[in-house]
Amino acid sequence: MCGICCVVSLSRRPVDNWLLKEGVLHSLRRRGPDSSRQLIKSILHPPYQCLFSGHVLHLRGLLTPQPLEDPMTGNVLLWNGEIFSGIHMEAEENDAQVLFRHLCSCGSQLDVLSVLSSIQGPWSFVFYQASRHRLWFGRDCFGRRSLLWQFNGDRDGALALSSVSAAPETGNPWQEVPAAGIFTMDLKVCAASQSVVLTFHPWRSSSSEDGTEEATAGVQNLVLKDLPHDVPLEVNKGHLVVTAVVPLNTKPPEVPEESRSPDCAGSVADIGILRRFLADPLKKKLAHQFIDVLSGAVKQRVLYVVRDTNRLGGETSEATLRRAHVAVLFSGGIDSVLLARLADRHVPLDEPIDLLNVAFADPNQVGQNNPARQRNKQKRQLPRSEHFNGDRETSDPLSCFNVPDRITGRTGLEELKALSPSRTWNFVEINVTLEELKARRRQQISHLVYPLDTVLDDSIGCAVWFASRGEGLITNQGGPKPYKSPAKVVLTGIGADEQLAGYSRHRVCFKRYGFEGLNKELQMELGRISSRNLGRDDRVIGDHGKEARFPFLDEAVVSFLNSLPVWEKADLTLPRGIGEKLLLRLAATELSLTASSVLPKRAMQFGSRIAKLESGNEIASDKCLRLQSGSAEDFSTQEKLL
Helix, strand or coil, X not given: CEEEEEEEECCCXXXXXXXXXXXXXXXXXXXXXXXXXXXXXXXXXXXXXXXXXXXXXXXXXXXXXXXXXXXXXXXXXXXXXXXXXCCXXXXXXXXXHHHHHHHHCCCCHXXXXXXXXXXXXXXXXXXXXXXXXXXXXXXXXXXXXXXXXXXXXXXXXXXXXECCCCCCCCCCCCEECCCCEEEEEEHHHHHHHCCCCEEEEEEEXXXXXXXXXXXXXXXXXXXXXXXXXXXXXXXXXCCEEECCCCCCCCCCCXXXXXXXXXXXXXXXXXXXXXXXXXXXXXXXXXXHHHHHHHHHHHXXXXXXXXXXXXXXXXXXXXXXXXXXXXXXXXXXXXHHHHHHHHHHHHCXXXXXXXXXXXXXXXXXXXXXCCHHHHHHHHHCCCCCECCEECCEECCCCCHHHCCHHHHHHHHHHHXXXXXXXXXXXXXXXXXXXXXXXXXXXXXXXXXXXXXXXXXXXXXXXXXXXXXXXXXXXXXXXXXXXXXECCCCEEECCCCHHHHHXXXXXXXXXXHHHHHXXXXXXXXXXXXXXXXXXXXXXXXXXXXXXXXXXXHHHCHHHHXXXXXXXXXXXXXXXXXXXXXXXXXXXXXXXXXXXXXXXXXXXXXXXXXCCHHHCCCCCCCCCCECHHHHHCCCCCHHHHHHHC
């Protein structure tokens, strides 16, 4: 993974480093701590300049500084991604070098688009094709890597592209580059007109011709919506093909009798229901097919990482263990437990796996300074418990962190330990106070979440930032000890809910519109995941010099799930903890994850209790003033502003 940045100037004057002086360079270096380099390409006729800044996190092959430059052609590449398949690579090769060779050998525009179409894995990139004075940039079709753009008609830097930004108090806003296709910029044309002109190559499915015109027009309108009015957009459709992903199955919603659920009227979530499903040979076959394809995705993501064979320093037996290279964002929910179970198949057995479990101090368990508690006390008398007596904490200072995700996380840990007792499972208890949350949001997190700005973005962005930092306590032997996860690869379960109907809104949709409506809802979910989730999470996790990897969004996994009719993936006539993500629960049951298989969906912001820490009265889609101000103002102050 890398932090990449490119500034295009349509001027003969030396390119201004204004962008890198505005806090962006610091964030880029945090993403890529292993190598930093800068390159400027200046062309007099026509007059333009491009500044390239690359910052590398070394994960595979030989350490390869960026930007890459070909001395023969003058081409330049900035690459933030992983090639897991689609382009042949030897195990010891660096994917940026391999891709650069392919791009430099391209003789035409169609050749470049063909190379980009073939890549399987997450990526964003900037490629300067010197012979044609053309700049290419964009993200993969799911948008698994962040790339932002900023248009600056009032500065020499006409266009800026960057993995991260500094949220400006004034001036032109940053926005995420749409993951709907690849963009090109003919620098000769732009220099002649002294304005930015873009060509857009939208993604299309290799096997979907019907409705292409309508779909392309819709995508074009979405892109135009976020562009300045003075930036023309030309569309070159049909050549950028998503060859690796099967289109979503849209069979008529008449569910065949053999696919209907067993009689579960009035049932609650129980492992026995899942076992009755698995008595059906077809269900069992689908569960094993899903296990196989998801296991393959996890394997690629846990093996493609440079492993440090040095053992941790110190003289205690515990310190002689190898350091962890893989971590899982671990709530104890079915998605994270299943990923950990499959990672156990492929990570060397003598290597620990870090389970990162984040908790925010329960407002009902902390002192008088919590603003949410101040308001709640006016409404009702706080309940007393064995952990809490009036306004005084008990002798256990960590009891306030016993939030729902901490409890299910420990249960999931026990399941994993029972199934793989030879593995060292580092259950990292990451405890966050209100004071630290405010400070870190102001100093770093608000700029990483930007340009997203809702209450939900604040909750998820902060929770993921603290979780992926990996600083907490572990209790492998004896009492709790401070620990910081050294793992550079962080597995996350994003994509499971969006494809397998895991959210409560999916039940509402199904109740109103049936399987046909649910199918359309899932299609929409996957289409907007780049703008709602992935860019933000990539920026937040990457800030620690770690790489987010998304097994549920592997091309083979998405293709397999897309190939199935919706009723094979979810049955929302069944109770919570069974019907949503049904196929995933059947797979988990087959892997002997009995307790985790029937846990109902619980959103991270509620399971970690961050949503209750500062206010219980906010709506997820509202603008978050804490992010907009970039400050640590408490919610009571924000209420006054409203």
